[in-house]
Amino acid sequence: xxxxxxxxxxxxxxxxxxxxxxxxxxxxxxxxxxxxxxxxxxxxxxxxxxxxxxxxxxxxxxxxxxxxxxxxxxxxxxxxxxxxxxxxxxxxxxxxxxxxxxxxxxxxxxxxxxxxxxxxxxxxxxxxxxxxxxxxxxxxxxxxxxxxxxxxxxxxxxxxxxxxxxxxxxxxxxxxxxxxxxxxxxxxxxxxxxxxxxxxxxxxxxxxxxxxxxxxxxxxxxxxxxxxxxxxxxxxxxxxxxxxxxxxxxxxxxxxxxxxxxxxxxxxxxxxxxxxxxxxxxxxxxxxxxxxxxxxxxxxxxxxxxxxxxxxxxxxxxxxxxxxxxxxxxxxxxxxxxxxxxxxxxxxxxxxxxxxxxxxxxxxxxxxxxxxxxxxxxxxxxxxxxxxxxxxxxxxxxxxxxxxxxxxxxxxxxxxxxxxxxxxxxxxxxxxxxxxxxxxxxxxxxxxxxxxxxxxxxxxxxxxxxxxxxxxxxxxxxxxxxxxxxxxxxxxxxxxxxxxxxxxxxxxxxxxxxxxxxxxxxxxxxxxxxxxxxxxxxxxxxxxxxxxxxxxxxxxxxxxxxxxxxxxxxxxxxxxxxxxxxxxxxxxxxxxxxxxxxxxxxxxxxxxxxxxxxxxxxxxxxxxxxxxxxxxxxxxxxxxxxxxxxxxxxxxxxxxxxxxxxxxxxxxxxxxxxxxxxxxxxxxxxxxxxxxxxxxxxxxxxxxxxxxxxxxxxxxxxxxx
Numbered sequence: 001x002x003x004x005x006x007x008x009x010x011x012x013x014x015x016x017x018x019x020x021x022x023x024x025x026x027x028x029x030x031x032x033x034x035x036x037x038x039x040x041x042x043x044x045x046x047x048x049x050x051x052x053x054x055x056x057x058x059x060x061x062x063x064x065x066x067x068x069x070x071x072x073x074x075x076x077x078x079x080x081x082x083x084x085x086x087x088x089x090x091x092x093x094x095x096x097x098x099x100x101x102x103x104x105x106x107x108x109x110x111x112x113x114x115x116x117x118x119x120x121x122x123x124x125x126x127x128x129x130x131x132x133x134x135x136x137x138x139x140x141x142x143x144x145x146x147x148x149x150x151x152x153x154x155x156x157x158x159x160x161x162x163x164x165x166x167x168x169x170x171x172x173x174x175x176x177x178x179x180x181x182x183x184x185x186x187x188x189x190x191x192x193x194x195x196x197x198x199x200x201x202x203x204x205x206x207x208x209x210x211x212x213x214x215x216x217x218x219x220x221x222x223x224x225x226x227x228x229x230x231x232x233x234x235x236x237x238x239x240x241x242x243x244x245x246x247x248x249x250x251x252x253x254x255x256x257x258x259x260x261x262x263x264x265x266x267x268x269x270x271x272x273x274x275x276x277x278x279x280x281x282x283x284x285x286x287x288x289x290x291x292x293x294x295x296x297x298x299x300x301x302x303x304x305x306x307x308x309x310x311x312x313x314x315x316x317x318x319x320x321x322x323x324x325x326x327x328x329x330x331x332x333x334x335x336x337x338x339x340x341x342x343x344x345x346x347x348x349x350x351x352x353x354x355x356x357x358x359x360x361x362x363x364x365x366x367x368x369x370x371x372x373x374x375x376x377x378x379x380x381x382x383x384x385x386x387x388x389x390x391x392x393x394x395x396x397x398x399x400x401x402x403x404x405x406x407x408x409x410x411x412x413x414x415x416x417x418x419x420x421x422x423x424x425x426x427x428x429x430x431x432x433x434x435x436x437x438x439x440x441x442x443x444x445x446x447x448x449x450x451x452x453x454x455x456x457x458x459x460x461x462x463x464x465x466x467x468x469x470x471x472x473x474x475x476x477x478x479x480x481x482x483x484x485x486x487x488x489x490x491x492x493x494x495x496x497x498x499x500x501x502x503x504x505x506x507x508x509x510x511x512x513x514x515x516x517x518x519x520x521x522x523x524x525x526x527x528x529x530x531x532x533x534x535x536x537x538x539x540x541x542x543x544x545x546x547x548x549x550x551x552x553x554x555x556x557x558x559x560x561x562x563x564x565x566x567x568x569x570x571x572x573x574x575x576x577x578x579x580x581x582x583x584x585x586x587x588x589x590x591x592x593x594x595x596x597x598x599x600x601x602x603x604x605x606x607x608x609x610x611x612x613x614x615x616x617x618x619x620x621x622x623x624x625x626x627x628x629x630x631x632x633x634x635x636x637x638x639x640x641x642x643x644x645x646x647x648x649x650x651x652x653x654x655x656x657x658x659x660x661x662x663x664x665x666x667x668x669x670x671x672x673x674x675x676x677x678x679x680x681x682x683x684x685x686x687x688x689x690x691x692x693x694x695x696x697x698x699x700x701x702x703x704x705x706x707x708x709x710x711x712x713x714x715x716x717x718x719x720x721x
Contacts, residue, residue, distance in 0.1 A: 005033055005551045006453035007436050008047040009109040011610055013176040013183045014438050015039040015047055016451065016553055025457045027051025027432070037555035038449045039183030044176060045608045045620060050431065052617050058682045059413045060427035071415070074424075076464060080472055080482040082424050086407035087476060090380035093406075098379040100128035100369065104386025105136070105611055112428070113385060114439035115527055116470035119489065120382070123477035127347050127356070128369060128378055134362045135392055136295060137179055138706040139303035142357050145342035146578035147311060149568030151358050152443055155311065155326035156180045157290035158559055159188045159446045162324045163197045164286035166279065168224050168310075169296025169712075170201075173208040174605040178294050181329075181438075181445040186212070188446075198286070200279070202227065202271070203296065204602055205630070205670060206663040218665040221602045222300040222713025223269035224293065225588055227276060228309035229260035230269075234280035235316045237261075242284070242318035245563055249577030253312060256577070256585050259592075268592060270665070283317045288324025290314065296602065300712050302588050304705040308581050315574065321563035328566050329559060331442045332450040332542050333534040341570050344580070344705070350376045354707050362707030363392045364699040370401040382473070383410040389417040390612045390676055393709040394651060394699035395692050411469060415681040416612070426473070428466035432456040437531055437547075450542060451553030452531070454524075467527035490526025494518060494533060501537055508537055584705055597715035601649070601696060604630065604672040612674035616682035627675040627690025628659035632666045635718075644721035647671075649714055652695040655721050669716065671696075 001020055008015045016036025020029040030050050032043035063079030064071050074082070090098055101124055107113025121129055133141070145151035157165060159182055170178065172185035182188055189199055189212060201210040202217045202224070210216035219227060235241050236254045243250065262273035283289045291313050297306045311320065319325025345355035351368040354361060361369075366388065369378040381402070389399045402408065402421035410422040419425050428434070436453040459465060464472070464486075471486030480488075498517050501509040509517055522544045523529035532544035540556060547554065569575050608620040615621055629645065636658065639645075647654050647669070656671065664670055676692025677685040693711075701710045 001028070004456045006456060007438065007451055008050060009431060009436055010046045010050065010053075010614070011044075011176045012178055012181050012441050013039070013044070013185065014181055014441055014445070014451070015042055015044070015183045017043065017047055017050065019051070019456070021456070025432070027054060033552055035552040036451070037553055038445075038447060038451075042184035042187065046610060046614060049614075049617050049619050052619065053614065054431045056616055058616055059430070060415065060425060063427065064415065064425040066423050076462065077482070079424050079426060080476065083409050083426075083473065084476045084482040086409065086423055087380060090407050094377070094379050096125040097128070097376040099124050099126040099382070100130065100366070100378040100380070101126065101382045101384070102363070102366070102386045102388060103131040103384045104388075105132040105391075106385040106613065108440045109438075110385070110466065111435055111437050111439060111531070112466035112470050112527060115530060116467060116474060117384065119493065120384070120470060120474045120477060123474045124382065127361070129360045130363045130366050131360055132363070132386065132391065133358065134360060134364065134707050135299070135709045135711070137298055138357055138360075138708045139298045139703055140179060140307045142304050142344060142706040143307040143311065143581070145344070145358070146580055147308065147575050148566060149342050149570070150566065151342060153328060153566045153568070154179055154444050155314065155320065155328055156444050156446055157292045158288075158324050158327050159192065160558070162192065162288050162290045164282060164289035165189075165192060165197070166200050166202070166283060166289070166291045167209065167213075168202045168219070168227075168291070168293040169298075170292060170294035171203070171207040171209045171605050173212060174607045179444050180292060180294070181441045198282070204665050204668045205604070217271055217275060220268070220270040220596060221296070221600050221668060222302070224297045224300070225302045225306040225309055226260060226265035227269045227271055228306065228313060229257055230262040230265040230273070230276040231280040231283070231313055232309065232316065233257040233261050234277050235284060235313070238281070240280065240284035241316045243315055244318040244322065245315060245320050246573040247315065247576045248571055248573050249575060252577040252582065256582065259589055264592065268596065283313065288322065289317055289319050290324070290326050292326075296712055299603070299709060301701060301703055301710050302584070303703040303708050305581060305584050305588055308578075312576065315576065321561045323559070323561070327559035328562055329443055329445045330448050330539060330556070330562060331445070332538045332540050332556065333439060333531075334538055342568070350374070354702065357706050362702050362709070363388060364394070364702050364707065364709045366392065367394060367397045367401045367699065370404060379406045381405055381408045382477070383408065383412070383418065383422065384470075385412060387416055387418045387612045390674055390692055390694065392699070393694055393697040393711070395676070395694035396652065397699065409473070411473070414616075417677065417679055420679045426469050428469060429459055429463060430457070433459050434466055435525075435528060447558060448556035449553060450540075450547060450556060452544065452547035454548065465525065465527070467525060471526070487526055490530060494521070494526070494530060497530070497533055508541060580705055587704070599635070599667055599669060599716055599718060601647070601714040601716045602668060602670050602712045603693065604670045606672055609672070609674060612677075615674065615677060615685040615688060618684050621684060621688045627656075627672055629656040630659045630661050630664050630670040632664050632668070633660040633662060634666050635669075636660050639718055641718060641720055646719045646721050647696060647716050648719070649696040649698065649716045651698040654691045654693075654695055656691055669718070673711070
């Protein structure tokens with residue numbers, strides 16, 4: 001037996017794990033790492049099942065090539081030559097405008113995905129870039145970009161020091177936190193209450209998080225922007241504002257809020273006016289307070305306005321960039337300062353004219369781009385760790401559209417609902433064979449921290465790492481061919497990075513010799529040497545060797561005020577009233593007179609699940625992790641429903657089993673996402689198929705400023721099955 005340590009890659013909590021392996025490399029035990037200074041031994045059921053996931057017998061070990069409906073195993077060289085032929089055929093016939101790339105959620109948990117995603121996109125030379133971001137958090141990026149000049153400048157609640165936390169549309173006891181990296185989120189919330197603080201949860205469901213809170217308020221899905229505007233109105237009307245940072249647009253925000261008095265918005269959002277006023281007063285009176293809102297408020301028609309209002313309230317109450325309020329992490333690997341002002345809409349999608357945001361187009365229009373003939377029609381697709389047939393709006397439509405592609409290559413460990421349409425599947429190695437560093441998630445951590453996990457098990461002879469797979473794809477996309485040395489890509493990136501570093505005033509490498517610096521880098525691969533360079537250039541002066549010498553991770557301290565370092569607007573101030581959001585407020589105001597739908601659909605998180613990833617792990621399927629429609633018993637009785645119901649929307653219909661519960665407010669039903677397994681080689685998942693909720697979501701409706709898909713507040717009707 002031997003013990004190994006690594007970071008869990010299965011959600012945003014970045015928990016440290018302690019694994020026991022036998023002499024064959026089989027994982028016999030997975031426990032929380034008690035010596036990790038951030039997670040302190042916390043572990044959830046997903047992390048405890050990491051060994052089972054790693055050894056999943058349905059996981060692909062070699063490349064797969066499809067001919068017609070028949071799949072066969074292939075060598076790596078043959079697979080990459082087939083990719084070269086397929087992409088070249090599309091480019092030669094239709095041009096690079098006919099290529100598209102989709103990057104899935106797992107890349108945020110992958111060191112290789114974070115390091116090679118951008119080079120791959122640039123090499124493909126297309127503006128048809130799609131990702132899970134526009135099915136999740138793009139509204140937060142856009143609101144931060146417009147307010148602060150940097151879409152990655154996301155302020156997180158200072159959980160360990162706040163006195164009052166108002167949480168909207170988030171359920172961290174199930175999700176473990178999102179856009180707020182906080183291992184043992186439940187323990188941190190209990191500690192908040194234990195020190196006399198107050199936790200208020202606003203959600204259409206009485207979730208596990210809401211049950212833990214001091215107070216839970218039901219809210220009608222998709223109307224959080226009205227509730228927040230009611231709070232803003234009260235703060236101005238009662239002279240409760242206490243702005244502690246430099247801003248532009250304060251008076252304009254006050255004028256915008258005039259039309260959203262608590263009495264006006266209460267009938268829309270379902271929260272009584274007196275409660276809205278009380279929330280505003282409590283936020284203003286608390287010694288420190290933070291407002292935190294997540295996916296339930298992002299994946300709605302006014303997601304960007306909602307995310308903007310979250311930070312408006314934090315600013316108005318004096319809790320922005322302040323201990324105990326919301327603050328910015330300072331990571332060991334800092335992203336470079338933007339050289340140009342942030343904007344969206346630099347280009348638009350071909351068919352629907354939807355604006356780009358963060359270099360991406362909305363995934364809600366991917367099917368349009370594949371189905372619609374004309375110059376620039378998508379004919380070739382590169383898919384990295386994504387399953388949009390189950391995760392994107394109008395999933396069944398994508399299922400059909402993918403069949404018409406001339407060529408599709410997927411980097412994925414499974415033959416699933418999406419990859420079954422590929423011509424080539426390139427499976428990455430097992431988790432235990434891959435290095436890990438959280439390049440994406442530590443930007444939103446509630447404490448500054450760093451940890452590197454080297455591979456625990458070696459690669460099989462001839463088996464490329466995930467970094468090498470991505471690098472070879474990038475070389476093929478750039479026209480270098482399937483036989484080009486992938487190490488050349490790392491050397492090119494390192495050379496550019498080091499040359500820029502030695503020429504940048506104030507850089508730790510200023511004035512150095514790039515060749516000498518390159519020779520000093522540590523790492524067993526190009527990816528690790530790139531990480532080493534990034535760490536050395538970071539604000540703490542760490543290195544890969546430092547992290548390897550501290551296998552449990554390094555605590556870099558509590559969050560500190562740093563707004564002056566963060567703001568990248570032209571004015572150097574926080575733009576409190578960006579014109580693009582002021583414009584969308586007019587649209588929000590226009591909906592005040594529109595009667596709400598009788599019944600609306602929302603999504604649901606499960607502790608033992610993560611999108612469509614983990615339904616092939618036996619211990620994680622079953623129990624409460626089931627694909628049922630939660631519904632209030634009064635609605636069951638009122639509509640005369642039985643054990644099953646037909647749910648219909650503008651996009652489609654499903655027959656689903658009902659789960660009556662008073663934990664969900666009347667007029668709201670909830671169906672979890674990530675289910676609907678069909679055409680998969682995953683045997684456990686195939687026995688627990690469930691239904692694809694995205695047969696009901698409408699890909700024609702998006703949050704306009706960000707292009708984000710709308711998964712919550714979807715109007716539906718119910719009938720007897």
